[in-house]
Amino acid sequence: MGAVNKLGEFALIDWMRKSCFCSSGVTKGIGDDTAVLPFSTKEDMLSTTDMSVEGTHFTKGTPPELIGRKALARNLSDIAAMGGTPTYAVISLGLPKTTTTAYVQKIYRGINKLAKQFNVSIVGGDTVKSDKLVINIALLGKVAKGKAVLRSGAKPGDQIFVTGPLGGSFKSGRHLTFTPRLKEAQILMKKFHPAAMIDISDGLAGDLGHILEESKVGAVLDATKIPLHRNVDLKAGLYDGEDFELLFTVRPNDAEKLKQFYRIGAIVKDKNKLYLCGKNDQVILLKTKGFTHF
Numbered sequence: 001m002g003a004v005n006k007l008g009e010f011a012l013i014d015w016m017r018k019s020c021f022c023s024s025g026v027t028k029g030i031g032d033d034t035a036v037l038p039f040s041t042k043e044d045m046l047s048t049t050d051m052s053v054e055g056t057h058f059t060k061g062t063p064p065e066l067i068g069r070k071a072l073a074r075n076l077s078d079i080a081a082m083g084g085t086p087t088y089a090v091i092s093l094g095l096p097k098t099t100t101t102a103y104v105q106k107i108y109r110g111i112n113k114l115a116k117q118f119n120v121s122i123v124g125g126d127t128v129k130s131d132k133l134v135i136n137i138a139l140l141g142k143v144a145k146g147k148a149v150l151r152s153g154a155k156p157g158d159q160i161f162v163t164g165p166l167g168g169s170f171k172s173g174r175h176l177t178f179t180p181r182l183k184e185a186q187i188l189m190k191k192f193h194p195a196a197m198i199d200i201s202d203g204l205a206g207d208l209g210h211i212l213e214e215s216k217v218g219a220v221l222d223a224t225k226i227p228l229h230r231n232v233d234l235k236a237g238l239y240d241g242e243d244f245e246l247l248f249t250v251r252p253n254d255a256e257k258l259k260q261f262y263r264i265g266a267i268v269k270d271k272n273k274l275y276l277c278g279k280n281d282q283v284i285l286l287k288t289k290g291f292t293h294f
């Protein structure tokens, strides 16, 4: 297969998806924001994991509280993207030998504050020696049986929404301090029956691309309706990563009632095509490639 950067991150994940053993009892395995696993007659279990590495997700200068906070927040965002509630976490740390205990305590202060806020119990983990600081959190969650919102549920005619403004997350530092949209996900689950959902980690165009691919549909975005943060242009709004807002589709009937979030477009039939409709009704075809590690 050659080097992973020749293959690309998503082709690598695709290979894993095809080659990993997975029994037919698994509701949803590789290929969504979290796995969905049978748990009881009333509930499914959600399972996700995220690794944060010095130099990739944060720098030596990033305050340790925020490193810890972000590591958990990214996982929480994935549980929100399934419409679920987080429950238990295990945390693995790779630490350079000279790391001070005060520094580690600060990382955990950041984690614990957020864990308390969202009632997540930290129930285990591992610590190892490492050249760079690495933190991996695996998080479990729960959702009513059969109700997890997958990327594959969008249908032509669905309306596309985001929960908040986009772009400039890295430049502004918001990627370290964002609030995972768990509360918003619960509102959606109770009242608006989202058909497909994902959290925006790779960028609007890239993550919408994942919904289009899994749902085998296309989309038209209205450039004038995409909410942007201050001093952020449309390109950044489309392609910047780590906003961690929820991107979801709802059926037209539900869309009419949904006023508290931003309606930005509609799902269409053309498989994997993402169109952007501009001010003068000019339509262009967009790339759906978002951030990739390789």
Ligand SMILES: [Mg+2]
Pocket (backbone or CB within 6 Å): 033, 077, 078, 081, 198, 199, 200, 201
């Ligand atoms: Mg995600």
